[in-house]
Amino acid sequence: GESVGLHLPTLSVQEGDNSIINCAYSNSASDYFIWYKQESGKGPQFIIDIRSNMDKRQGQRVTVLLNKTVKHLSLQIAATQPGDSAVYFCAENEGGSNYKLTFGKGTLLTVNP
Amino acid sequence: DARVTQTPRHKVTEMGQEVTMRCQPILGHNTVFWYRQTMMQGLELLAYFRNRAPLDDSGMPKDRFSAEMPDATLATLKIQPSEPRDSAVYFCASGLGRQDNEQFFGPGTRLTVL
Numbered sequence: 001g002e003s004v005g006l007h008l009p010t011l012s013v014q015e016g017d018n019s020i021i022n023c024a025y026s027n028s029a030s031d032y033f034i035w036y037k038q039e040s041g042k043g044p045q046f047i048i049d050i051r052s053n054m055d056k057r058q059g060q061r062v063t064v065l066l067n068k069t070v071k072h073l074s075l076q077i078a079a080t081q082p083g084d085s086a087v088y089f090c091a092e093n094e095g096g097s098n099y100k101l102t103f104g105k106g107t108l109l110t111v112n113p
Numbered sequence: 114d115a116r117v118t119q120t121p122r123h124k125v126t127e128m129g130q131e132v133t134m135r136c137q138p139i140l141g142h143n144t145v146f147w148y149r150q151t152m153m154q155g156l157e158l159l160a161y162f163r164n165r166a167p168l169d170d171s172g173m174p175k176d177r178f179s180a181e182m183p184d185a186t187l188a189t190l191k192i193q194p195s196e197p198r199d200s201a202v203y204f205c206a207s208g209l210g211r212q213d214n215e216q217f218f219g220p221g222t223r224l225t226v227l
Contacts, residue, residue, distance in 0.1 A: 032214055043117075043204050043218030044156070089156065093214045099144050099163060101216060103156045 008087065010108045019077040021107045023090035028071060030092035034101065035064060035075045039086045047075070047088075077109075085111045115139045117219035119205050125225045131193040134222045137186055138207030145188045146206040146216060147173075147180055156204075162188065163210050195226045 013019050025033070031052040036044035050057045050064045050073075057064050063076040073090050087108050091101040118137045126132055138145050146161040160170035165182040173180065177199075179191045192199055202223050206216040 034215060036218075043206075043220050045218070046215050049215060095214070099161065099208065099210050099214060100158060100169065101146075101214065102158075105155050 008106050008108045010110065012110045012112060013080050015080060015082060015111055015113050017080055019075075019080045019084070019109060019111075021075045021077075021088050021109065023073040023075075023104050023107075025071050025073060025090065025092045025102075025104070027092060027094060027102070028068075029094050030102075031095040032093040033064070033066060033073055034091045034093075035062075035073075036089045036091060036103075037084075037086045038089065038106070044089060080109075080111050082111045082113055085109055117205055117207050117217055119203075119219040119222050121222055122220060123223045123225075125227065126195055127227050128196055129194045130226075131191065132195045132199075132224060132226075134190045134203050134205075134224070136188040136190075136205030136207075136219060138188065138205070139217055140186070142207035142209055142217070143185075144208045144210040144216075145182060146208070147188070147190050148204040148206065148218075149201045150204060150221070151201045159190070159203075192224075195224075197226045200224055200226050 034049045035047040037047050038044045048059045048064050055066050061078045065074045087106040089106045090104045093101050120135045144163045147159040150156045159173040160180040162182050182188045202221045204221045205219045208216045
């Protein structure tokens with residue numbers, strides 16, 4: 001049938017819970033990965049990044065995990081707050097002289113107070 | 114604080130009209146990207162520049178879209194003639210073009226073509 005739009009994966013959590021957002025990437029040559037957060041009406045905003053020579057990186061309340069074997073990336077948000085409600089995108093880059101980021105479709109996170 | 118700026122923020126126009134969107138990258142950034150975001154397709158790369166030279170415009174419909182960087186502080190995306198299917202939010206992003214390839218996004222231009 002005809003597509004009526006992107007069916008974003010959605011995740012609904014209670015305030016204070018931990019959130020885990022998953023992303024499968026396609027290019028085994030990708031060596032740099034970023035998570036972006038996009039709030040309604042705004043441009044994507046950088047959250048955290050990780051290079052392929054690492055499997056974990058921590059920021060403030062956020063952790064990114066990279067599993068190159070299965071080409072999987074996850075973003076963990078600790079103690080999720082209402083202000084974390086947004087669409088989250090993972091993006092990958094091959095590195096070298098290729099400066100393009102390839103974005104995933106996004107996950108909508110809703111935090112219930 | 115340094116940020117990417119885009120003008121206009123909103124544009125409503127009629128089919129067939131020319132549309133020009135402008136972007137001022139962060140000072141010192143040498144890579145500039147144009148993206149289009151729609152509900153149907155998500156975030157798509159249209160074109161990008163490094164040191165003002167176009168590196169890849171394979172995502173852009175060539176017959177009606179054009180992207181330029183007249184100078185290091187200005188990038189433009191032009192649609193002529195515009196069509197209703199061009200309605201979308203257009204984002205500009207800039208970066209340092211290094212291995213750590215974070216791109217900084219502007220607030221976007223919401224285009225509606227009637």
